[in-house]
Amino acid sequence: MELIRGLHNLRERHRGCVATIGNFDGVHLGHLRVLAQVKEKAAQLGLPTTVIIFEPQPREYFGGSQVPPRLTRFGEKVRLLQAQGIDRVVCLSFNARLQKMTAEAFVENLLLRGLDVKHFVVGDDFRFGCDRSGDYQMLKQVGEQQGFAVVNTKTFEIDDLRVSSTRVRACLTENNFGAAERLLGRPYRISGRVMHGQKLGRQLGVPTANIRMHRFAAPLRGVYAVSVYTEKDVFLGNGVCNIGVRPTVNGSQPVLEVHLLDYQGDLYGRLLSVKFEKFLRNEQKFEGLEQLKEHIFNDIDAARGYFALPH
Structure with missing residues (x-):
């Protein structure tokens, strides 16, 4: 697996992929469902898989020590993504420059010029860009104009509740390691x-x-x-x-x-x-x-x- 740190390290060979974006904290079963979507479509199109993450995570940048604790630090997250057979991880430094980037510039610099994404898997509640002005509908519209597909991630539930990093943290807070393992798919x-x-x-x-x-x-x-x-x-x-x-x-x-x-x-x-x-x-x-x-x-x-x- 190739780890690419920052937009400035994207090269021509990185263009053309099936991608997704998020924090992927914990790389739990819900995340694995998203990665499975990405890998399935990449296999159909004959393209590499790309996962876009942030470091620090956006809530850490804005909230510092008041944010929820991480389930996995950066190195652990990368190793878990590698174990899932992901081809590339693009890690964007979440800093003042990225914070001020408009949604339009984010799409242009990363998805179009940087990666030339052919298929983008993203949650319908995903927000991005300065003042969180970019959303799923904007991505759908840009995708239709630029010729790439934008699809929803498939929600994964256990016991009729969505599997999430927040839910895993709650299990750990209660020292319920068995329940956390069910959500993570591993201890x-x-x-x-x-x-x-x-x-x-x-x-x-x-x-x-x-x-x-x-x-x-x-x-x-x-x-x-x-x-x-x-x-x-x-x-x-x-x-x-x-x-x-x-x-x-x-x-x-x-x-x-x-x-x-x-x-x-x-x-x-x-x-x-x-x-x-x-x-x-x-x-x-x-x-x-x-x-x-x-x-x-x-x-x-x-x-x-x-x-x-x-x-």
């Missing part, structure tokens, strides 16, 4: 590379792998029993994970820290994927490191109990 995971941290866990006798979240806010918060996998999706081990801002040590940014049970080895720089199995407790602020250490060991015992592992 919910957070992935990232292990970075050097404060080494506080090592000082407490509980070494942790610190994974950078790369998002304004985390979709989960608290302590969990987890399963951990390597970059090649090989099971690495079970563990206990904390997601939060670490209030006991005056933290402010969301961090994922995972302690692998009975594991010894260097994980720095490794790309790990953390699957959430069971919620153990909320994040708390403790009076000091000794109290924090006591609760960490209690969390480890709880995780061992869940996985039925010996001490």
